[in-house]
Amino acid sequence: MDPVIIKQEFLQLMETNRGIIYKVANSYCYDNEDRKDLVQEILIQLWGAFDKYDKQYKLSTWMYRVALNVAISFYRKETRRADVNMPINDAMINVAADGPNAELEADISLLQKFINQLNELDRALMLLYLEENSYREIAEILGITETNVASKISRIKEKLKQKFKTFNN
Amino acid sequence: MDDMELKAVWKAYDNKLNKLMELNLQTFKQLQVQKAKSKVEGLTPKIIGLILGQVWVLFLGSFAFLALSKMQLFFAVSVGAIMLITIIAMIAYIRDIALIYQLNNDEDITATQKKLAMLQSSAINTVRISVLQLPFYTTFFITTHILSNGSVPFLLFLAFLIGMFTFMAIWLYSNINYKNIDKKWLRTLLKGSGWESTVKAMEFLNQVDEFKKEA
Numbered sequence: 001m002d003p004v005i006i007k008q009e010f011l012q013l014m015e016t017n018r019g020i021i022y023k024v025a026n027s028y029c030y031d032n033e034d035r036k037d038l039v040q041e042i043l044i045q046l047w048g049a050f051d052k053y054d055k056q057y058k059l060s061t062w063m064y065r066v067a068l069n070v071a072i073s074f075y076r077k078e079t080r081r082a083d084v085n086m087p088i089n090d091a092m093i094n095v096a097a098d099g100p101n102a103e104l105e106a107d108i109s110l111l112q113k114f115i116n117q118l119n120e121l122d123r124a125l126m127l128l129y130l131e132e133n134s135y136r137e138i139a140e141i142l143g144i145t146e147t148n149v150a151s152k153i154s155r156i157k158e159k160l161k162q163k164f165k166t167f168n169n
Numbered sequence: 170m171d172d173m174e175l176k177a178v179w180k181a182y183d184n185k186l187n188k189l190m191e192l193n194l195q196t197f198k199q200l201q202v203q204k205a206k207s208k209v210e211g212l213t214p215k216i217i218g219l220i221l222g223q224v225w226v227l228f229l230g231s232f233a234f235l236a237l238s239k240m241q242l243f244f245a246v247s248v249g250a251i252m253l254i255t256i257i258a259m260i261a262y263i264r265d266i267a268l269i270y271q272l273n274n275d276e277d278i279t280a281t282q283k284k285l286a287m288l289q290s291s292a293i294n295t296v297r298i299s300v301l302q303l304p305f306y307t308t309f310f311i312t313t314h315i316l317s318n319g320s321v322p323f324l325l326f327l328a329f330l331i332g333m334f335t336f337m338a339i340w341l342y343s344n345i346n347y348k349n350i351d352k353k354w355l356r357t358l359l360k361g362s363g364w365e366s367t368v369k370a371m372e373f374l375n376q377v378d379e380f381k382k383e384a
Contacts (some may be wrong), residue, residue, distance in 0.1 A: 022186045027235065049275045062275055069274040069281045101181075108182045111175070120373075121380040124278055128180040143277030148383050162173065 010050050013059060014043065020063045020131075027115060027127055030135035042070045064128065064141045072120045080084055107164075114163050129153050172303035181295055218283040222259045226252055265291040283377045289370035290347060293359075297345040303338040307331050339352045347371035348378075 014021070021042050029035040046066050053062050115126055120141070128138045136151075139146045218353035229252035265288055272284055305332050316324070349355050350371040359368050 001342060020182060023183065026186060026332065044273050049273070052275065065277060065281075066274045068278050070274075072278065072282055073285060077371070090255070098176070099340070104181055107178045108185065111178050112182065119376060121376065123283075130176060137208065141278060143279040144381055151383075152380075157172070157175070159173075 006050070010047060014046065016155075017059065017063055018061060021067055023127060024064070024067040024071045024130070025139055026112075028075040028120075030116070038071060038074050041074060042067045045067065045070045046070045051086070052063070060133070061137055068127075075120060093110070107110055110164065111160075111169060114160055118156065125149070125152055126156055126160075129157075179184040212266070212269075215262070217226065219262065219266075222255065222262070226255055226259070229255065241312065243311040244309050247305040252300060252307045254302045254305075256294045259296050261298060262291070265294070279377050279381055283374060286370040286373045286377065290367045290374065291375065292364075292367050293345060295345075297342055300338050300345070303341075304331055304335040307334050347374040350375065 021039055025035050025038045026043065029038045047065065049062075049066055053059075115123055120127060123140065125142060128141060133141070135146045135149045138149045138153075142149070144152075177324055229248050233245050233252060234250040236242075236248060260273065268284065272281065272288075274281060307327075311327070320325070344352075345358075347370075350368060356368075
């Protein structure tokens, strides 16, 4: 196939599925400038692996694998750790604390904060779960069994509920 | 907060993100060039390490050859063994470098991250193989003259020393691995600058194992 067409197809797919890239990048990188780098890095790696993408599998499964692998590696890079380990500041937590959707905004910030407190792999698991991927897809993306996915999700969800409960009381 | 509420909050977050972020596809081409360059730059210290390793092997080889020509057998065998172990450590190092090019980000997360962390902690493999050299540092000065004329207590001490170093080398070879990174002795051994990233990679390997373990 013509390389120009392949690239156009790729860019079209990325535009349609950009939410996957944003959410993964946002879950592993808090600094605005670093996040832009991470988004670009994910795009480059997706493009690099695009010729090997087997269309009989779901595009989202492939995209999550690449994006999460790049994001986790990025997060673990020592030079970035100082930024990543910074506690989430108030500005990030209290996004639009007033107005008609104040409660929802507060919940979004809290959920984001709690997820960011999970370790790299649990965070990936929770992200995939909240994105409504099936247990089978999550297991395929992460390389663990479906039973393991189910028990881990249940445990993390319980922790999250407890944290919301404590915070709201 | 129940399951539905949790997912509703996530959905709202999704909508918010879509509004806030913009995918910059314009700079895409330019960045591809930059990344290709940075991958090569990351290899430079490893290639320098390999060149230094080769120089060390050549140096040891010349010594072994010289000792052999003068019939200093213990010296030649000891230096030869140290050289051989250095070569094995270098081969393991080259294999790790080759693995960098086999890493696939489209494989499952635990497999890719484990391979990556293994690579990041590969310096520990070089140390692990290198400790096998230890006993040979206690034998290179032995000569047939010492063996035939040395006093019994001295020879017993020598045998004890060789035995102790051999035991220590085998023990360290078997126990230096990421599964023992929480042990105090290994932490002490890897204390100091230059080992932080290796220790972190070893800790992450345990985290991956733990994650894969059925609950």
